[in-house]
Amino acid sequence: MIITDNLLLRAQTARKPIRVGVVGPGFMARGMMHHIHHDVPGMVITAVFARSREKAHAALDFAGYAAGDIIDADNASAVSDAARRGMVAVTDDHTALTGSDQVDVVVDATGSVFFGAELALSAIENGKHLVLMNAEVDATLGSILCHKAEAAGIVYTGMDGDQPGVQMNLIRFVRGLGLRPLVAGNIKGLQDEYRNPTTQEGFARKWGQDPHMVTSFADGTKVSVEQALVANAAGLSVHRGGCLGRDHEGHVDELTGMYDLDELHAMGGAVDYVVKAKPGPGVYVLASHDDPKQQHYLNLYKLGEGPLYPFYTPYHLCHFEVPNTIARAMLLGDACIKPLPNGPRVEVVPMAKRDLKAGQALDAKGGYDYYGVCEKASVQRTENLLPLGLAEGCVLTRDIAKDEVISYADVQVPDGRLADRLRAEQDAMFPVAGA
Numbered sequence: 001m002i003i004t005d006n007l008l009l010r011a012q013t014a015r016k017p018i019r020v021g022v023v024g025p026g027f028m029a030r031g032m033m034h035h036i037h038h039d040v041p042g043m044v045i046t047a048v049f050a051r052s053r054e055k056a057h058a059a060l061d062f063a064g065y066a067a068g069d070i071i072d073a074d075n076a077s078a079v080s081d082a083a084r085r086g087m088v089a090v091t092d093d094h095t096a097l098t099g100s101d102q103v104d105v106v107v108d109a110t111g112s113v114f115f116g117a118e119l120a121l122s123a124i125e126n127g128k129h130l131v132l133m134n135a136e137v138d139a140t141l142g143s144i145l146c147h148k149a150e151a152a153g154i155v156y157t158g159m160d161g162d163q164p165g166v167q168m169n170l171i172r173f174v175r176g177l178g179l180r181p182l183v184a185g186n187i188k189g190l191q192d193e194y195r196n197p198t199t200q201e202g203f204a205r206k207w208g209q210d211p212h213m214v215t216s217f218a219d220g221t222k223v224s225v226e227q228a229l230v231a232n233a234a235g236l237s238v239h240r241g242g243c244l245g246r247d248h249e250g251h252v253d254e255l256t257g258m259y260d261l262d263e264l265h266a267m268g269g270a271v272d273y274v275v276k277a278k279p280g281p282g283v284y285v286l287a288s289h290d291d292p293k294q295q296h297y298l299n300l301y302k303l304g305e306g307p308l309y310p311f312y313t314p315y316h317l318c319h320f321e322v323p324n325t326i327a328r329a330m331l332l333g334d335a336c337i338k339p340l341p342n343g344p345r346v347e348v349v350p351m352a353k354r355d356l357k358a359g360q361a362l363d364a365k366g367g368y369d370y371y372g373v374c375e376k377a378s379v380q381r382t383e384n385l386l387p388l389g390l391a392e393g394c395v396l397t398r399d400i401a402k403d404e405v406i407s408y409a410d411v412q413v414p415d416g417r418l419a420d421r422l423r424a425e426q427d428a429m430f431p432v433a434g435a
């Protein structure tokens with residue numbers, strides 16, 4: 001990324017690399033660690049947390065670290081000692097990583113809302129910038145966590161590379177040109193709400209991914225999480241629960257004629273997604289310009305006659321771009337994507353993937369029980385709908401029909417969960433949906 005590339009080279013020359021703590025060495029983190037180790041100047045990984053240390057060792061091996069450069073560490077001072085000796089510390093205690101004075105930036109690559117909440121608080125307490133590959137915790141608790149992080153003077157940010165960050169970068173680019181983004185969209189290849197880890201097992205095996213994770217991509221949960229993040233960072237809304245979510249086999253350029261401009265203005269702009277369009281799996285932003293003189297130039301530059309002008313990024317390169325976020329946070333104090341300070345505008349709520357029975361405990365996202373859809377935050381609050389990120393482990397108190405939305409009134413929430421407490425704090429802080 002321009003700017004951070006030169007800043008990182010300077011950090012390298014000054015022998016002051018950014019020190020990164022990686023949490024959750026799964027599919028994404030492994031790719032990121034390999035990338036940082038081989039291709040990113042001015043940045044080093046000093047610590048890796050995993051529930052099983054073997055997994056962290058295996059991930060570091062995948063990333064190309066020599067066994068002799070890795071050492072187990074039980075606490076923060078052992079992590080720091082290892083890092084000072086130029087080694088990577090592996091720990092199964094996340095507070096050893098967040099508490100180390102040899103970690104500048106914590107990267108959460110777990111995808112877990114419940115653990116992500118704990119980790120975020122620990123990073124904030126210890127003054128570490130927090131980079132979330134964990135979009136799921138961000139969409140559930142982002143407003144309160146970002147508030148706490150900024151009150152503590154640290155950067156809280158989602159990642160470059162995944163579609164929310166790519167959209168937010170494009171939105172900032174478009175705003176910089178003087179246009180008003182009115183639609184921010186995600187280009188998907190497949191959307192089938194009823195996929196589950198059994199149907200996705202072959203795909204997961206082929207790519208070395210987790211079957212639940214890839215199910216959450218196929219069943220629309222992840223795109224909903226992603227578009228909620230964009231809405232809440234850019235101040236956009238949704239046309240309706242679930243977005244418009246059209247199938248469109250042409251190019252995203254053609255979408256400029258498919259939105260009602262007056263409706264978009266009335267809503268203050270919308271997030272959306274499109275299935276099967278080109279260029280996939282990228283992102284698009286449709287924006288307007290009020291000035292006829294600049295409209296003339298935009299037409300000359302082949303963006304059409306307006307009133308909506310199309311912009312897009314043809315790919316999202318996930319872990320490859322995370323070092324950009326780390327550098328932006330550490331060297332520039334800049335967040336790639338974070339919630340606006342006035343509370344969420346769009347939430348993700350769970351819809352039953354099949355008929356569900358009273359008494360059953362809901363499984364994890366990307367499972368067999370529910371898929372996620374975007375909903376206006378005002379509707380989520382008025383109808384007391386359960387945030388998708390808190391659904392796992394909730395016990396149904398009545399039967400729920402396939403495709404029915406699940407509300408707090410339909411479940412018994414397990415006792416004692418930090419994420420529920422944070423959510424209550426967030427709801428109290430933002431009693432009215434973000435405007």
Ligand SMILES: NC(=O)C1=CN([C@@H]2O[C@H](COP(=O)(O)OP(=O)(O)OC[C@H]3O[C@@H](n4cnc5c(N)ncnc54)[C@H](O)[C@@H]3O)[C@@H](O)[C@H]2O)C=CC1
Nearest residue numbers: 024025026027028109110111112115133134135162210318
């Ligand atoms: N897989 C993909 O293509 C992409 C994934 N992402 C995001 O990146 C994050 C990670 O995804 P993947 O690497 O695919 O998942 P993964 O399942 O391969 O890796 C997650 C890692 O976190 C650990 N973990 C999970 N729950 C935990 C908990 N409660 N406590 C401690 N550790 C826990 C797992 O053991 C695993 O090592 C997710 O938030 C996902 O949405 C973003 C872009 C693309």
Ligand SMILES: N[C@@H](CC=O)C(=O)O
Nearest residue numbers: 163217218222223318
């Ligand atoms: N953004 C993707 C998932 C990860 O890249 C999707 O929604 O399918």
